[in-house]
Amino acid sequence: MPHLSESQLQQAQRNLQAFAWLFLVDGDHLNIPSHSLKKYEAREPGYCNASLHAWVQAFRQPLNGKLQPDFFLKLHRDMLAFLSPETAGCWKQNSSHFMLNLTEKYKWVNGVVYKNPGINCSKDGFKQILNNYFIDTAKPCHRLYFKSMHNPPLDDFHLFHIPVGNSLQLGIHKGRPKNDILVSCESTDLVDLSHKIYHSGFEAKLFEMLEDPQYWCYFLAIDKAQLLIRGDRTAVSTVAGNTALALFNEYNKELETQDLTPQQKISIIVKLIQPIDQYHLTTDGNIRSCYGLLNYLLHQYQLPLTLLNNPNCLDGYSNDQVVTEILTGQQRFIDLVLNNKLPFYHQAVSPHIIPQGIPGVSLELLNEFINEVCIANIVQVLKQKSLEQQALKQKLFLPTKLLFDISSSSSVQGSRQVYQALETAPRLIFNKALYWNSRQQHQFTDNKNSTQELIAAADELLSTKKISLVF
Numbered sequence: 001m002p003h004l005s006e007s008q009l010q011q012a013q014r015n016l017q018a019f020a021w022l023f024l025v026d027g028d029h030l031n032i033p034s035h036s037l038k039k040y041e042a043r044e045p046g047y048c049n050a051s052l053h054a055w056v057q058a059f060r061q062p063l064n065g066k067l068q069p070d071f072f073l074k075l076h077r078d079m080l081a082f083l084s085p086e087t088a089g090c091w092k093q094n095s096s097h098f099m100l101n102l103t104e105k106y107k108w109v110n111g112v113v114y115k116n117p118g119i120n121c122s123k124d125g126f127k128q129i130l131n132n133y134f135i136d137t138a139k140p141c142h143r144l145y146f147k148s149m150h151n152p153p154l155d156d157f158h159l160f161h162i163p164v165g166n167s168l169q170l171g172i173h174k175g176r177p178k179n180d181i182l183v184s185c186e187s188t189d190l191v192d193l194s195h196k197i198y199h200s201g202f203e204a205k206l207f208e209m210l211e212d213p214q215y216w217c218y219f220l221a222i223d224k225a226q227l228l229i230r231g232d233r234t235a236v237s238t239v240a241g242n243t244a245l246a247l248f249n250e251y252n253k254e255l256e257t258q259d260l261t262p263q264q265k266i267s268i269i270v271k272l273i274q275p276i277d278q279y280h281l282t283t284d285g286n287i288r289s290c291y292g293l294l295n296y297l298l299h300q301y302q303l304p305l306t307l308l309n310n311p312n313c314l315d316g317y318s319n320d321q322v323v324t325e326i327l328t329g330q331q332r333f334i335d336l337v338l339n340n341k342l343p344f345y346h347q348a349v350s351p352h353i354i355p356q357g358i359p360g361v362s363l364e365l366l367n368e369f370i371n372e373v374c375i376a377n378i379v380q381v382l383k384q385k386s387l388e389q390q391a392l393k394q395k396l397f398l399p400t401k402l403l404f405d406i407s408s409s410s411s412v413q414g415s416r417q418v419y420q421a422l423e424t425a426p427r428l429i430f431n432k433a434l435y436w437n438s439r440q441q442h443q444f445t446d447n448k449n450s451t452q453e454l455i456a457a458a459d460e461l462l463s464t465k466k467i468s469l470v471f
Contacts, residue, residue: 003379012337012378016370019336021358023291024051027309029118041359046082049360052369054078055292059373063300066252069244075296076282076289087283091240096280097145097220100126100316102210107149121217121316126210128318129219129278130203134159134170141226141239145218146209157209160223163230172205219316221279240281247275262303263323269297270322277314287311294326299377302384304330337378 004012021037024047029035041048058075077089099105100121107114133142144159161168209215220226222239251272260268277290291311298305306329313325335341358366 003382004375008338009375011340012375013370015336015340015342016374017366019342020052020366020370020374021048021355022307023055024048024358026118026311027307037355038359044082046360048358049362049365050079050081051288051292052358052361052365053081054289055295055373056365056368058292058296059299059376063297067248067297069241069248072244072248072276072289072293075292076285079289079292080285083284088285090283091237091244091281092222092283093235093237094283095220095222095224095236096283097218098280098286098315100129100210100217100219102126102217102316103213105149105216106213107216108151116216118312120310120312121210122318122321123207124318125316125321126207127203129316130206132275133219133221133278134161140168140170141222141230141232143220143223143226144206145220146206147216147218149214149216157205159206160226161230168230172202219278240279243279244276244281247272262301263327265301265303266298266323266326267319269294270319270326273297274314274319274322287314290314295373298326298330299373299380302380304381305333305374305377306330307333307336333374334378337374 025037025040026035037048054075057078058071061071073089073091080088099116099118101116101119102121102123104119105116107116134140134144140161142160146157146159148154148156155174158173159170160173161170162173163169210217222236222243224236227234227236227239251268254268254271255265257264273290273294276293277286280286282289288311291308291314295305306326308325308329309332310325313322317325
């Protein structure tokens with residue numbers, strides 16, 4: 001099916017008009033009043049309009065040549081158009097941080113308990129952060145800060161690199177200093193360590209705090225104080241820009257590999273998108289900009305968009321887990337647009353959570369987003385799948401003469417020849433079963449008929465077992 005029928009198009013448009021807003025919220029948190037679309041818009045007036053406009057503008061720009069950091073900055077500038085120009089479309093000027101939540105977190109403020117439900121981290125993802133930013137890194141300038149929210153408070157812990165002679169020692173500082181532990185940038189304040197990286201309880205202690213709902217873990221990437229303490233006076237914005245350039249260069253290099261599978265392409269995209277978010281290269285709007293860039297790149301490589309239930313998985317899930325979330329989100333998008341399956345959670349949320357229209361967004365802009373982003377993507381995906389099916393058939397269906405020769409032969413050698421030829425067809429594991437089943441069911445007594453039967457069986461399999469839109 002290389003294109004949508006008129007009835008399919010109309011149904012897809014109706015579904016998207018009702019549920020396009022899901023691209024603007026965290027689907028996992030829809031039953032939490034503070035996470036409704038109206039609350040998002042109320043906290044940041046203009047958020048919805050700017051986000052959809054940014055998506056449309058990005059999708060109007062085909063990727064010609066290599067992807068450059070300037071494209072991300074333009075997307076970020078459009079995403080945050082409702083904020084001041086000092087923060088939109090610029091690399092961050094100062095240190096920034098975000099929380100890593102393995103569990104739901106709690107805190108006490110004036111005797112009142114507050115709950116933060118934003119789980120954005122996994123154990124594997126946390127280990128990946130430790131390796132990438134603290135252990136296996138040539139230029140460490142990051143910090144993990146475990147802040148006690150206990151009542152009464154316990155000790156805080158800071159994980160960072162401490163100057164020891166001419167080298168940097170990774171360790172943990174324990175205590176609750178009057179001021180931020182790194183504000184003074186004096187090495188004498190930083191040597192009171194309770195654990196070292198080689199200490200047997202190092203990782204266990206970190207996970208103990210990470211799993212404690214009353215310890216809040218903050219990740220500070222490109223920490224200005226870390227730069228200063230090692231004598232590096234480079235501006236944070238310069239470090240952020242250089243980091244971005246290195247990430248984009250590596251991304252472009254990896255995509256030069258030929259014959260990448262869809263999942264391999266997604267994995268390469270994640271290796272670009274997730275560090276952009278984790279480094280927090282911009283002051284604000286990191287997740288929404290990365291989410292937009294992620295879907296833009298999926299579209300550029302003829303892959304379905306992904307409708308993530310929890311875009312914040314980019315913060316602290318492992319690469320493989322993020323890939324899984326993307327694949328699941330792709331099927332969710334396909335179900336909504338192609339299969340007329342409304343989001344599985346729409347009946348489980350309170351009716352007032354589902355908005356009637358998107359606040360601050362005109363019908364014209366909504367239709368541009370639906371048609372130029374969502375519908376354009378699914379039409380492109382269908383076309384690409386049609387081309388792939390034709391290519392697969394060309395590899396699957398052996399030349400007629402060869403089929404005649406083999407079908408007229410009862411020799412084991414002939415069977416092996418077919419088996420080996422079918423084995424070369426990419427991603428069609430069932431080709432082998434198709435051939436063997438056909439050979440068992442048909443004695444190939446008539447050359448012409450047996451060839452037609454094999455092709456008919458293959459056609460039926462292609463159309464029914466089918467090459468799914470799930471990659």
